Amino acid sequence: xxxxxxPISMDSYEGQEVNITCSHNNIATNxxxxxxxxxxxxxxxxxxxxxxTKVTNExxxxxxxxxxxSSTLSLPRVSLSDTAVYYCLVxxxxxxxxxxxxxxxxxxxxxxx
Amino acid sequence: GAVVSQHPSWVICKSGTSVxxxxxxxxxxxxxxxxxxxxxxxxxxxxxxSNEGSKATxxxxxxxxxxxxxxxxxxxxxxxxxxxxxxDSSFYICSARSSSPYxxxxxxxxxRLTVL
Numbered sequence: 099x100x101x102x103x104x105p106i107s108m109d110s111y112e113g114q115e116v117n118i119t120c121s122h123n124n125i126a127t128n129x130x131x132x133x134x135x136x137x138x139x140x141x142x143x144x145x146x147x148x149x150x151t152k153v154t155n156e157x158x159x160x161x162x163x164x165x166x167x168s169s170t171l172s173l174p175r176v177s178l179s180d181t182a183v184y185y186c187l188v189x190x191x192x193x194x195x196x197x198x199x200x201x202x203x204x205x206x207x208x209x210x211x
Numbered sequence: 212g213a214v215v216s217q218h219p220s221w222v223i224c225k226s227g228t229s230v231x232x233x234x235x236x237x238x239x240x241x242x243x244x245x246x247x248x249x250x251x252x253x254x255x256x257x258x259x260x261s262n263e264g265s266k267a268t269x270x271x272x273x274x275x276x277x278x279x280x281x282x283x284x285x286x287x288x289x290x291x292x293x294x295x296x297x298x299d300s301s302f303y304i305c306s307a308r309s310s311s312p313y314x315x316x317x318x319x320x321x322x323r324l325t326v327l
Contacts, residue, residue, distance in 0.1 A: 185254070199245070
């Protein structure tokens with residue numbers, strides 16, 4: 099599985115847009131990029147997945163450049179409730195019968211009033 | 212999304228005792244379930260993968276005789292921490308993957324184990 103590198107922590111303020119970048123230089127052709135969110139003392143929750151270009155859902159946007167060696171999770175207008183750890187994963191598409199989710203170190207995002 | 216539950220949500224036990232944690236998929240059948248362990252301020256570490264009706268596959272470094280996994284039905288998997296010690300204190304999280312064709316994977320809320 100491709101190794102990912104992301105900032106250990108980030109701070110921001112309510113109402114701001116937050117961008118968390120993840121590096122995955124060794125991403126394979128068939129790999130997808132997936133982001134999970136974990137609140138304290140809870141299990142992770144799927145946020146978004148993409149393969150290339152841009153993906154947007156009701157929670158976030160995922161930007162993937164053409165070389166796919168990095169990706170950026172964008173959270174628009176964050177609130178205090180977005181304080182969590184965000185994990186970037188690279189590997190099988192979620193929904194693949196072969197997938198086994200392996201978590202990296204994650205980014206601890208703290209939102210201040 | 213689909214719901215995965217864990218029981219208990221927290222447990223405190225004495226050193227040397229065994230603790231069983233249940234993981235249930237409430238509204239779907241899960242042919243595969245996964246068990247993770249998470250220490251404070253650290254990421255989730257995959258411990259094992261269990262398929263209904265067969266033996267679990269353990270990740271390297273995880274003692275299979277220490278962490279007994281049973282996946283007897285399509286909606287229930289159990290993790291038993293045998294002869295627990297304080298260093299086994301951790302947050303244990305399960306996830307369940309629905310059957311084909313969707314293969315979606317959902318995580319439980321976790322179980323906090325404290326061994327005194």
